Amino acid sequence: MSNKVLISGNEAAGRAAIQAGCKAYYGYPITPQNELTEFMAANMREEGRIFIQAESELAAINMCFGSSAAGARVMTSSSSPGISLKQEGISYIAAAELPCVIVNVQRGGPGLGNIAPAQSDYWQATRGGGHGDYRTLVLAPHSVQEVFELVVLAFDLADKYRTPVLVLSDGRIGQMMEPVVIPELSAPQKDPRPWALTGCKGREPNVVKSMLLVEDVLEKLNLRLQTRYREIEENEVRYEEYNIEDADVVLVAYGTSARTCRQAVKLARERGWNVGLIRPITLWPYPAEPIRRAAEHCKFFVCVEMSLGQMIEDVRLSVEGRCPVLFTGRAGGNVPSPGEVLATIEEGMNSI
Amino acid sequence: MSTKIEVSGKTFLRPETLSDNVTHYCAGCGHGIAHRLLAEVIDELDIREKTIGMAPVGCSVLAYNYLRIDMAEAAHGRTPAVATGIKRIHPDKVVFCYQGDGDLAAIGTAEIIHAANRGENLTVIFINNAVYGMTQGQMAPTTLIGMKSTTTPHGRAAGDGQPIRVAELLSALTAPVYIERVSLSSPANIRKARKAILKGFVNQMEGKGFSLIECLSPCPTYWRRSPEKALKFIDEEMTKAFPLGVFRDKDREVETK
Numbered sequence: 033m034s035n036k037v038l039i040s041g042n043e044a045a046g047r048a049a050i051q052a053g054c055k056a057y058y059g060y061p062i063t064p065q066n067e068l069t070e071f072m073a074a075n076m077r078e079e080g081r082i083f084i085q086a087e088s089e090l091a092a093i094n095m096c097f098g099s100s101a102a103g104a105r106v107m108t109s110s111s112s113p114g115i116s117l118k119q120e121g122i123s124y125i126a127a128a129e130l131p132c133v134i135v136n137v138q139r140g141g142p143g144l145g146n147i148a149p150a151q152s153d154y155w156q157a158t159r160g161g162g163h164g165d166y167r168t169l170v171l172a173p174h175s176v177q178e179v180f181e182l183v184v185l186a187f188d189l190a191d192k193y194r195t196p197v198l199v200l201s202d203g204r205i206g207q208m209m210e211p212v213v214i215p216e217l218s219a220p221q222k223d224p225r226p227w228a229l230t231g232c233k234g235r236e237p238n239v240v241k242s243m244l245l246v247e248d249v250l251e252k253l254n255l256r257l258q259t260r261y262r263e264i265e266e267n268e269v270r271y272e273e274y275n276i277e278d279a280d281v282v283l284v285a286y287g288t289s290a291r292t293c294r295q296a297v298k299l300a301r302e303r304g305w306n307v308g309l310i311r312p313i314t315l316w317p318y319p320a321e322p323i324r325r326a327a328e329h330c331k332f333f334v335c336v337e338m339s340l341g342q343m344i345e346d347v348r349l350s351v352e353g354r355c356p357v358l359f360t361g362r363a364g365g366n367v368p369s370p371g372e373v374l375a376t377i378e379e380g381m382n383s384i
Numbered sequence: 385m386s387t388k389i390e391v392s393g394k395t396f397l398r399p400e401t402l403s404d405n406v407t408h409y410c411a412g413c414g415h416g417i418a419h420r421l422l423a424e425v426i427d428e429l430d431i432r433e434k435t436i437g438m439a440p441v442g443c444s445v446l447a448y449n450y451l452r453i454d455m456a457e458a459a460h461g462r463t464p465a466v467a468t469g470i471k472r473i474h475p476d477k478v479v480f481c482y483q484g485d486g487d488l489a490a491i492g493t494a495e496i497i498h499a500a501n502r503g504e505n506l507t508v509i510f511i512n513n514a515v516y517g518m519t520q521g522q523m524a525p526t527t528l529i530g531m532k533s534t535t536t537p538h539g540r541a542a543g544d545g546q547p548i549r550v551a552e553l554l555s556a557l558t559a560p561v562y563i564e565r566v567s568l569s570s571p572a573n574i575r576k577a578r579k580a581i582l583k584g585f586v587n588q589m590e591g592k593g594f595s596l597i598e599c600l601s602p603c604p605t606y607w608r609r610s611p612e613k614a615l616k617f618i619d620e621e622m623t624k625a626f627p628l629g630v631f632r633d634k635d636r637e638v639e640t641k
Contacts, residue, residue: 056472082472086465087498094462094495098469101456102436106469124459229454229470231434231477239448241439241457 036213041179041205044212045109045135046071048183051217054133055104056082058092062114063147064203065137069109089114093121093134100130101240103228105187109135111203112153113144115161122196123162127242127253129227131190133183134168135199137206140365148365149203149288154342157200158316165254167261169197169268170315172286176210182313184217189268191223193260200315202338204288204367264317271319272311275301279308281377282326284347285336286312288367293336296373307377315343323350332356332380336373339363356384386427399423401432405449410517412611414568414601415443418511419450421578422482425585426453435478436470438463442484443517461492464499467506478588480507486516489525489548496554503559503593507584510550510596513603514622521606526550528625533606547625551598555631562587562595563632569600569618573628592634600626 039047046068049057057076059069069085076083082099086092089110096106110118115136125132138153140146157170169189171182179201186197229238244250275297276282285293290311300307310326312319327333332355335344340363348357360376362368387398398404401423409415426432432453439447441460448455458466463481471479488496488510499506515533516522523533523540525548530539540547551565562584566577577599584595600622602614609617630636 056469058469084468084472084502087494090462091465091468091495091498094459094465095469095472097458097462098456098466098471099473100469101466102470102473104473120459121462128457229436229456230474231436232452232454233433237448237452238454239457240455241448243445243457 036211038209038211039176040067040207040209041173041176041201042067042137042207043071044176044179045183045199045201046075047214048180049107049133049187050075050079051214052184052187053105054081054107054187056095056099056106058084058086058095058106058108060086060089060092060110060114062111064139064149064206065109065111065135067207068135068137089117090120093118093125096132097121097125097128097130100125100132101128101229103225103230105131105191107133107135109137111137111139112141112150115153115156119156119162122168123164123166124242125196126166126168126257127164128240129194130240131194132196133186133190133199134196135183135201138200138202140363146365147203149205149338149367150363150365151202151287151289151338152342152363153200154315154337154339157198158318158346166257167316169193169195169264170200171197172200172313172315173205174287174290174311176205176208177212179205180212180214193264195260200287202288203365268314269317269319269321270313271322272313273308273322274311275308276310276326278306279326280306280331281308281380282330282333283307283309283336283373284312284323284333284343285309286315286343289336289338292368292370293373296370296377299370299374300377305377305381318346318350320346320350323347324352327351327354330355332358332384334358334360334373334376334380336368337361338367356380399427401426401452403450403452407450408446409443410605412602412604412614413443414513414599414603415511417568417574418509418599418601419447421574421581422509423451424578425582428582429585429589431478431585431589434476435480436474438467438479438481440481440483440487441518442487444482444484444511445518447482461487461490462495463487463492464495464504464506464508468499468502468504471504471506475505478507478585480509480585482509483511485510485512485514485524485526489550497557500554500560500594500596501557503561505588505591505593507588508594508596509581509584510598511601512550512598512626513601514547515603515606517603517606526626528621549626551596551631554596559594560596560632561593561634564630565598565600565626565628567600567618567623567628568602569615598626
């Protein structure tokens with residue numbers, strides 16, 4: 033049995049975490065993700081779990097490090113400036129091979145920017161963010177329902193690959209309310225965590241660390257991580273195709289921008305233009321293959337973002353020069369309109 | 385089982401918690417003493433298999449090479465935050481932070497203040513040697529006025545900051561149950577330090593809350609002194625800025641009421 037509720041994206045992330053067996057949540061207030069921290073404050077302790085309003089984002093992510101090292105499922109959340117602060121911890125979590133879920137409800141930047149929705153943390157999310165040779169899995173929901181589903185998935189992927197997983201939401205998805213079908217989840221598999229810190233009863237001591245002073249020893253970790261990243265690229269690419277088969281023009285957009293693009297596809301089709309959409313759900317690993325496939329038959333792409341052009345680099349890398357890639361983007365917390373997308377499509381149709 | 389070791393015709397017992405790895409610490413360094421005290425206390429309380437320790441960034445980042453217990457290495461200064469995350473998951477385990485003066489009193493001031501303020505049921509061993517050893521002798525937040533370091537080549541001036549008195553500072557908070565400053569400068573002082581560390585662990589096992597033991601500790605290498613003169617420096621100079629004593633003991637407050 034499942035039940036349907038009307039909730040915000042931020043609340044959906046909290047509910048999903050609790051249902052996925054998140055044992056500890058650590059957060060620090062920042063708009064537009066406060067509903068998530070407040071939901072966890074109201075519900076985690078009641079469920080006999082751990083909630084701490086940390087003194088900073090640095091402390092919150094390092095509390096996650098501790099609880100994850102202790103063997104528990106953990107989550108933290110923040111918005112863009114706060115996620116910048118967490119990057120130190122994310123790098124250490126990646127190096128120590130710990131599972132951890134991080135939700136970024138993106139807002140306008142750089143700096144303090146504003147509290148309106150944005151997608152300008154794409155580079156930070158997909159290129160590592162912190163120091164060192166590591167990657168984070170990045171999941172990008174485009175609806176409140178998908179926030180729920182991807183947060184649950186994030187916990188499973190974090191455990192499976194012992195890696196930090198980032199859920200890249202934005203201020204609009206976080207704050208808008210939509211009906212969500214809450215599925216009945218079976219209790220999360222209690223996987224053995226022989227590496228966890230539990231006190232060394234009956235075994236040799238475990239050490240969770242990231243410092244490896246000998247070059248060859250650190251390189252061994254680097255190579256092990258790379259092998260895991262290749263495995264993730266092999267197994268975990270997720271995307272959605274919409275009206276691609278006959279498309280002359282392919283839009284590429286994720287999250288809130290993808291919602292704009294679905295409307296733009298509908299309007300374009302009404303005008304008789306063959307327009308389709310590829311919506312990456314994982315931003316890393318990136319769905320390069322479907323974009324490459326579409327490049328075989330379409331005339332050009334339009335990348336649509338709430339930034340002035342970040343994901344477009346991955347689109348171009350996937351297209352590999354087979355056809356032009358145009359761009360429509362708004363910044364400062366603005367969301368591109370279907371009309372703006374149609375204008376770019378028209379411009380392409382006239383010039384290409 | 386502790387191990388018997390014969391040195392110069394004298395018999396020492398190596399605590400079970402202490403490994404037999406060769407030390408990387410410099411001659412006359414206080415970390416070895418502090419590690420041994422920790423190991424003895426853990427043995428005495430018979431908690432080796434339920435203790436989880438934090439190694440900080442600093443010379444003692446390699447503490448896990450010497451202590452035969454589960455340990456985590458924290459990012460610089462975040463030690464109490466990581467310890468909080470572990471202790472909250474395993475309230476039945478004994479969790480301690482081992483922190484140097486850079487880790488605790490400079491980059492990690494927010495984390496230690498808030499862990500103490502939440503009254504986290506942790507034991508913190510704070511090693512104050514007034515210098516950054518691992519990075520080779522720079523000024524620490526606890527460097528004495530006039531003391532030379534590689535970043536205060538003419539001696540620390542007031543404008544470089546005053547030595548931070550951590551024990552006093554944290555005693556301004558309501559939540560901590562026990563804060564004492566001890567010294568590793570003589571056998572008598574080391575015995576007092578051992579007693580303080582033991583009390584810090586017992587407090588945690590009794591669920592009392594946050595305990596911190598600040599240990600004045602010698603760094604002959606970066607104080608540019610012989611080990612013997614370094615010990616003298618603690619007694620004659622350091623204790624002027626950092627007086628020894630108990631700054632908070634909720635047990636005593638209860639007794640005097």
